[in-house]
Amino acid sequence: MNSASAPRAVQPSSELASGNEASSKGRILAWASWDWGSAAFNAVMTTFVFTVYLTSNAFGGEDQASAVLGAALAVAGFAIALLAPVTGQRSDAGGRRKLWLGVNTAAVAVLTALCFFVYPQPEFLLLGVTLIALGNVFFEFAGVNYNAMLAQISTPRNIGKVSGIGWGAGYLGGIVALLIVLQLFVQPSFDWFGASTEDSLNIRLVAVFSALWFFVFALPVLFAVPELPKTGQAARLGIVASYRLLFRRIRAIYATSPHTIYFLLASAVFRDGLAAVFTFGGIIAAGTFGFALSQVIFFAIFGNVVAAVGAVIGGFLDDRVGPKAVIIGSLAGLLAAGTVILVLGNGDYVFFGLPWAGSTTFWVFGLFLCLFVGPAQSSSRAYLARLAPHGESGELFGLYATTGRAVSFLAPALFTLCITVATPLVAAGQAQRWGILGIMVVLLAGLLVLLPVKSPDKAPIAVVPPA
Helix, strand or coil, X not given: CCHHXXXXXXXXXXXXXXXXXXXXXXXXXXXXXXXXXXXXXHHHXXXXXXXXXXXXXXXXXXXXXXXXXXXXXXXXXXXXHHHHHHHHHHHHHCCCHHHHHHHHHHHHHHHHHHHHHCCCCHHHHHHHXXXXXXXXXXXXXXXXXHHHCHHHHCCCCCHXXXXXXXXXXXXXXXXXXXXXXXXXXXXXCCCCHHHCCHHHHHHHHHHHHHHHHHHHHHHHHHXXXXXXXXXXXHHHCCHHHHHHHHHHHHHHHHHXXXXXXXXXXXXXXXXXXXXXXXXXHHHHHHXXXXXXXXXXXXXXXXXXXXXXXXXXXXXXXXXXXXXXXXXXXXXXXXXXXXXXXXXHCXXXXXXXXXXXXXXXXXXXXXXXXXXXXXXXHHHHHXXXXXXXXXXXXXXXXXXXXXXXXXXXXXXXXXXXXXXXXXXXXXXXXXXXXHHHHHHXXXXXXXXXXXXXXXXXXXXXXXXXXXX
């Protein structure tokens, strides 16, 4: 690589290659514990329980509350896209990656706990959506530093496995947290004060539980993983100067390691498709395949177990065949499983003399979708960690968050478009399943953009100018 293309540049080396020669099981488990705990915010607060509570009739009607929540989350997404790279940059250079992971995690825990004061009345809607939106912002900031730590607790030989363990822990933590919430608060198995539904006390206590769950399981990484040494002066730069440095570094990365930028773009597209699999999976299960709420919850539990298994298996494969092969294989598997669900739909068939119900189609191939989502997510993180220049992981994972947010409209838009186009062309109640086609288009686009991108072992590490 010709370092003359980046004046005053540091000698190019990856943070992973210049880090540990051996990894500690204790540090890996402590790091994965954060993923386990964070599931309380992801699965309980923002997906299955608290946002469902916020969009109920108690807050002025589902339509209005959903619109307000959507607007708040959109503003949060814009803030994340704008600020994530600079926050990562400043924590890298200031030697404060662990510090800011702790600060942002604590902020999420406090904001989550404050949701206890969101009473089931329309005048509390704004408070609720504001707390959830701010929680999302600080959660993403924490995630930037958490993902950047991957290179600190792994080696070139086991980074895929370690990333897979983290993703698997997140899926399993979500299952355990959801089961506890269901047994203690939502459908309590015994009578206690937390089971009271007066003023939705049981749901508001879910917020307190989630805050404690996240905070407690986030503590190990803050004690087990050492802080980074200071590497530059970016932490002392003003905000404007930090953005100038960011844009200079993006140009330098493109000039000296263009495939790093290509991967950021490709992963942004297919990660939007991966997110849509979980976002719209429950909707399709209920609307197209007639699953009752209890069946959707059971499928979500089994789906998370399968996704966790897939993430761990994918992590082992990642270290042997490389992250690009794992991602391509996972995307191909997702496209194949999605095609079967789209073609068969909720129809009843007979294969080789055996009956095959529509619900069976979704259970079998829906779980295959979950199986392939985990490895794709895990190997994407490991892929980027391998390309991160020394001391720049936080900034690069900040760009990872930004590019993901920039295209996060793709899958929802195509999902809606395909249903809209199909509605006048198919029988009543059959249009929703064609939304799967929109998700598959996004996954296929991400796959096609990824194909020409070099594997990390064949792509040079970017030369970045110092602060």
